[in-house]
Amino acid sequence: MQLRVRFSSPLRGEAVAPGDKSISHRALLLGAIAQGTSEVHGWLPAADCQATLKAVRALGATVEQHTPVNLVVHGCGLRGLRPPGTQAVLDCQGSGTTMRLLAGILAGYPSTSVLDGHAGLRRRPMERVAVPLRLMGAHVETTDGRPPIAVRGGMLRAIDYTLPVASAQVKSAILLAALYATGETIVHQPGPARDHTERMLRAQGVNIFQCDNSVHLISSEQPLAPLQIVVPADFSSAAFILVAGLLVPGSEILLRRVNVNPTRTGLLDVLQAMGARIQIGEVSEQGGEPVADLLVRPAEIEAGQVTGELVVRMIDEFPVFAVAATQAHGTTVVRDAQELRVKESDRIAAVATELRKMGARIEEQPDGFVVEGPTTLQGAHVDSHGDHRLAMALVVAGLIARGETVIHGSEVIGDSFPDFVPVMRQLGADIEQA
Numbered sequence: 001m002q003l004r005v006r007f008s009s010p011l012r013g014e015a016v017a018p019g020d021k022s023i024s025h026r027a028l029l030l031g032a033i034a035q036g037t038s039e040v041h042g043w044l045p046a047a048d049c050q051a052t053l054k055a056v057r058a059l060g061a062t063v064e065q066h067t068p069v070n071l072v073v074h075g076c077g078l079r080g081l082r083p084p085g086t087q088a089v090l091d092c093q094g095s096g097t098t099m100r101l102l103a104g105i106l107a108g109y110p111s112t113s114v115l116d117g118h119a120g121l122r123r124r125p126m127e128r129v130a131v132p133l134r135l136m137g138a139h140v141e142t143t144d145g146r147p148p149i150a151v152r153g154g155m156l157r158a159i160d161y162t163l164p165v166a167s168a169q170v171k172s173a174i175l176l177a178a179l180y181a182t183g184e185t186i187v188h189q190p191g192p193a194r195d196h197t198e199r200m201l202r203a204q205g206v207n208i209f210q211c212d213n214s215v216h217l218i219s220s221e222q223p224l225a226p227l228q229i230v231v232p233a234d235f236s237s238a239a240f241i242l243v244a245g246l247l248v249p250g251s252e253i254l255l256r257r258v259n260v261n262p263t264r265t266g267l268l269d270v271l272q273a274m275g276a277r278i279q280i281g282e283v284s285e286q287g288g289e290p291v292a293d294l295l296v297r298p299a300e301i302e303a304g305q306v307t308g309e310l311v312v313r314m315i316d317e318f319p320v321f322a323v324a325a326t327q328a329h330g331t332t333v334v335r336d337a338q339e340l341r342v343k344e345s346d347r348i349a350a351v352a353t354e355l356r357k358m359g360a361r362i363e364e365q366p367d368g369f370v371v372e373g374p375t376t377l378q379g380a381h382v383d384s385h386g387d388h389r390l391a392m393a394l395v396v397a398g399l400i401a402r403g404e405t406v407i408h409g410s411e412v413i414g415d416s417f418p419d420f421v422p423v424m425r426q427l428g429a430d431i432e433q434a
C-alpha cells in the first residue's frame with residue numbers, strides 16, 4: 001500500500017490517540033494468568049496486539065471481544081494455561097513484545113513451547129531474554145540468537161540480574177517468570193525502562209516495588225487478582241500528531257487524555273527544551289497510569305541533544321524526533337541509542353536513508369545520528385522498511401515537504417495505529433491512499 005501526502009494546510013481540532021500498545025499486550029497476558037474475569041476497555045486492536053490475543057487463546061484463555069476495543073478475559077490462573085507443546089507454534093507475527101513477554105510466562109510451565117514470527121521479528125535478538133530465563137532454571141533455545149525460540153520451564157529460582165540494556169520487554173519477561181520462582185527476584189536496569197508491567201502486577205496484588213532503578217518482586221503462590229482497566233491513549237502514537245502540530249504552520253491540536261507516564265515522555269522534555277510550546281493539562285489517573293490533555297501549536301525550535309536516560313524514555317520516538325530535528329536551528333545530536341538498530345527496522349540507518357531522500361541533512365553514527373537544520377524538505381518516494389513508526393514519521397515529514405511524498409509499504413502502520421490516516425485527515429492533513 002502507498003500513501004500520498006502533500007504539504008498541509010493547518011492541522012486543527014481535537015484528537016484521541018489509540019490505546020497504549022504496551023498496556024494492551026500486558027492486559028491480555030496478565031488477564032490470562034489472573035484468577036477471575038478481567039475487563040479491558042480502550043484496548044488497541046492493532047496487528048501487534050492481535051498477535052497476543054491469538055496467542056493467549058491458543059494457550060487456552062477465553063477472551064470475548066465485545067467491540068474492537070472492549071475485551072473480557074477469563075483468567076486461567078497462574079498455572080492454568082495449556083501450552084500446545086511442540087505440535088503447534090505460537091505465532092507472534094511481528095511483535096517483539098508478544099514473544100519476549102510470553103517467553104517469561106512459558107518459562108513457568110514444564111512443557112516445551114515454540115514461538116516464532118514473521119521475517120521482521122526473525123531478525124530481532126532473543127538471547128537477551130534467553131540468558132536470564134536460563135539463569136532462573138528454564139531451558140531456552142534460540143536460532144542463532146533469534147526466533148524461532150523454544151522455551152521449557154519448570155522449577156524456577158529467583159535471580160538478582162543486571163540488564164545489559166534498558167529493555168522493558170526483557171525486564172517484564174524476568175518479572176513474569178519470577179511469579180513462578182521461589183524467593184525475591186531483583187532486576188537492575190541501566191535506565192528507567194517503561195514500568196507498565198510493574199504497575200499492573202501491583203494492582204493485581206503482587207508484592208513488587210522499586211528502589212532507584214532496581215525492581216524487586218517477592219513471589220508467593222497467591223493468585224493474581226483480575227484487572228479492571230481503561231487503557232490510556234498511547235503517548236508513542238500521540239507523538240506523531242504532536243510533532244505534526246508543532247511543525248505544520250498555523251496548527252492547533254488538542255490531544256485528549258494521553259498517557260504521560262514519565263518512563264515514556266522523554267520526547268516532551270526534549271521538544272520543550274528545544275523551544276516547543278506544548279501545554280500539559282491537569283494530570284489525572286486512568287488504568288493505573290497518569291494521563292493528561294496535551295495542547296500543541298507550532299514554534300521555532302533550536303537544536304537538541306539526546307543522550308543517556310533520555311534515550312530510554314523516548315526509545316520509540318526517534319523516527320519522528322528526527323523529522324522535528326530537520327526543522328530545528330543548529331546541530332541536533334542523538335547518542336547512546338544503539339538499541340535503535342534492533343527495532344522493527346535498523347532505525348538509525350532507515351531513518352537517515354529515507355529522510356535524506358527528502359533533502360534532510362542527517363548523518364548516521366554507530367549509536368545515533370546527527371541532523372543539521374533547518375532544511376526545507378522535498379517530496380520524494382520513500383519506504384517504510386516494514387516499520388510502522390518510520391512510515392508514520394515519513395507521513396509527518398510529507399506534511400511539511402514541498403510537493404508530493406509517496407510512502408511505500410505504509411500498510412505496516414496497522415501494527416500500532418490502524419486509524420492514523422483518518423485521524424490525521426480529520427485534523428486537515430492532505431493524505432490519500434493509493
Ligand code: S3P
Pocket residue numbers: 021022023097166167168169170172194315316
Ligand atoms: C516495549 C518496550 C520497548 C519498546 C517497544 C515496546 C514494551 O522495547 O521499544 O515498542 O511494551 O515493553 P525494548 O524492551 O526492546 O526496549
